[in-house]
Amino acid sequence: MSPVRLPPRVLPLLLCVLLAGCGAPPDGAAEREVRRAVADWSRVPPDGLAGVPVEDWSYRVSSVRRDGGDRALVRAELRYRLAGYDAAPDGSARELELARDAGAWRVRADRPAPGAPPQLWDQGPVTAVRGARALVLGGAGQSAGTLSGIAAEADRAVPAAGAAWPGPWAGRVVVLVPGSLERMAELLGRPADAYRGLGAVTTGRAGTGPSPADRVVINPEGYAELSEAGRRVVLTHEVTHVATRAATSATTPLWLSEGFADWAAYRGTPTTAEQAAPALARAVRRGEVPGELPRAEAFDFGGDSEPMARAYEGAWLACRLIARRWGEEALVDLYGRAGRQAWPAALSDALGVDEAELTRAWRQELHAELGGRPVGAR
Missing domain, CATH: 3.10.450.540 (Nuclear Transport Factor 2; Chain: A,)
Known part of the structure; x- marks a missing residue:
């Protein structure tokens, strides 16, 4: 079969058609x-x-x-x-x-x-409310009154976080308040169920140097269900993450990061271990004292809420133990070292113990604070 020969003028035309189609x-x-x-x-x-x-x-x-x-x-x-x-x-x-x-x-x-993920303005007009230490940006559907209340609460959270974390940080915060839980999930690029029941989360890049992406993002549904004290704790926790961001790195244990933020939120309040750690108290009273400090995967959103609650509560009690036994300055020092040293070296330099000793002291603290059976008892 002989080859088909195209007229010379057809070849450039065919090439243009192919390129235009692509x-x-x-x-x-x-x-x-x-x-x-x-x-x-x-x-x-x-x-x-x-x-x-x-x-x-x-x-x-x-x-x-x-x-x-x-x-x-x-x-x-x-x-x-x-x-x-x-x-x-x-x-x-x-x-x-x-x-x-x-x-x-x-x-x-x-x-x-x-x-x-979209930006807040992709979801509709944005309303800005300024506090003394906070800028609150509300998405479509959020009232100025709601945003002003959140700005006032954020203004109280910033100095509370600064008192717990004396390291350098901006001393101000940006809070995003999308119009719904679903809109919040869109901004963060995850399913809505991952944030259901949570009051707020913080975005940002861990590590030294400027971190411009720190934003506290409110879940308007979960936040509305909180008491005034609950809102204070949630916002102080999230603002503490903003404050400590530059000192946080991949070497920082997640339990230390989350526990420190809760320690800052409860610091100076009369909150008891029983009040702040109900899920862990139930487990300890069943004789289920954790054998190790909370692992990173225990903090994952969207999973079983009970294990996640125990992880947060246990992390807070670990940081509270360190602050009580070794001192608040030692806890802050440990946090700073954990972001720039290997974990065993950070523990040794800041507290003079290894992880086994810290874990043993923590488990004893759980028993003493939450009323479980003695560690090791049957």
């Missing part, structure tokens, strides 16, 4: 025009952020792709600061859709990049 990249001049249009677009933040102290709003374009002659898709990293609160720019992966109209490229849509 979305041909723009030529250099068109790409420069698209990038210039994105830069012009970035000069003014979205209308939904009116009243929010945004600065340094810009898009770092990573790719430009034409979809036909008059449309383009852009992938970019949004960078911005909240003036007076962010030590360094925060980031968000975005996808922008542009169209050419009357010879000029214009942005027609700005949305989260595929797989990236």
Whole structure:
């Protein structure tokens, strides 16, 4: 069978059709025009952020792709600061859709990049309420009265966290209050069931250096069910995570991070072990004294709530024990060392014990505080 020969003019035409079907990249001049249009677009933040102290709003374009002659898709990293609160720019992966109209490229849509979580303003207009030490940003549906109450509670939580953690930190906090539990889960990129029953969580990157992404995110449903004392504990716990973020690293045991935050929240209050650790008290009274300090997986959201409650309660009691027996300064020193040293060395340098000795003292404390049988008794 002889090969089919196409006329010379057909080959370039066929090639153009194939490239157009695949979305041909723009030529250099068109790409420069698209990038210039994105830069012009970035000069003014979205209308939904009116009243929010945004600065340094810009898009770092990573790719430009034409979809036909008059449309383009852009992938970019949004960078911005909240003036007076962010030590360094925060980031968000975005996808922008542009169209050419009357010879000029214009942005027609700005949305989260595929797989990236939305920002609060993607869910509707944002309301900003300033406290003395907190900036509260409310999503669509949140009233100014609710946000003002949270700002007042955050203002009390910031000095409480600072009193427990004398290390350097900004001494201020940004609180996000989405319109619902489902909207909260969207912001965090996890199923709503992972946060059901929780009052709040904290986002951010652990490690030394500026950490601009720290945000306390309120679960409006769980938070509304808390008493005034419960809200104080929850917010102080989360603000303490913000305060200690730069001192926290992959070497910091999760029980120390969570236990320290609870210790800061209960510090200076008359709360008893029985009141703050009911789930662990029930277990200890059944003779189920834990054999080891809480493992990291025990703190996972969305699992069995009873084991998770025991993990948090046990972590708090471990930090309270350290503060009582070795002193608050030793607890703070241990936390700082745990973020920059191997754990055995941090324990030895800060407390003069190893993990086996600390665990033994902790188990004895559980028995003494929660009324279980003596450790090892049958």
